[in-house]
Amino acid sequence: MLRCIEPESWLEDANEIHGSAKQLAVLIDEVLEILTVTSGQFTCTTQNVAELVDMALFRVESTTSHPLKNVARSIPSSLPPIQAEGEALCRVMEILIRHEVVLSSDATLHIQAMEVEDSIVVTLSNCAADMGQPVELPLVRRKGRLGLELLLCCHLLEAQGGTLWASRGQHQPESCVSLNFSIPLAQ
DSSP states (O other): OOOOOOHHHHHHHHHHHHHHHHHHHHHHHHHHHHHHHHTTOOOOEEEOHHHHHHHHHHHHHHHOSSOOOOEEEEOOTTOOOEEEOHHHHHHHHHHHHHHHHHHTTTSOEEEEEEEETTEEEEEEESSOSOOSSEEEEOOOOOSSHHHHHHHHHHHHHHHTTOEEEEEEETTSOTTOOEEEEEEEBOO
8 A cells, every 4th residue: 555645744754854954064173163273274373253153143143043033242342352263162152152042042142251360261151141150060961962063163173272161150050051161372
């Protein structure tokens, strides 16, 4: 007996396959980026944090199925430049922004940057302003794409003299986790 399949279901399947292929292409690009870093073909130059955030937001907006509805930015124009490989750092921000947007597609994405000693610290969060002292949390090792992406972010940041960590305010609920990274100031 021959069963007919509705054209609409073909379209849904094709769209799902296309979406998965796009995600795989992004992941392959990220793996190639980390291979470039580890092969020594990585040059850090003076970069502007606000411009890199703008570029990352634009890329996420144009490639994600979760539109950026609400973005609250707190990036002082007086921030000094950083020493980083611009494309790699922009890729890190894209990954972290996508992570926060997927976790909370209806909430506001908060992006904050500030100078701390000899580096700039950038915080991405889906929660409102701080509620108490920040408590550092371990980056949860997850299986699958997100775990690999966080690992790539860690390597890309460490290759530039930076670090990645998770935190939340002392009085915030456990679901309110911020992703933070530091990157050195330009010399």
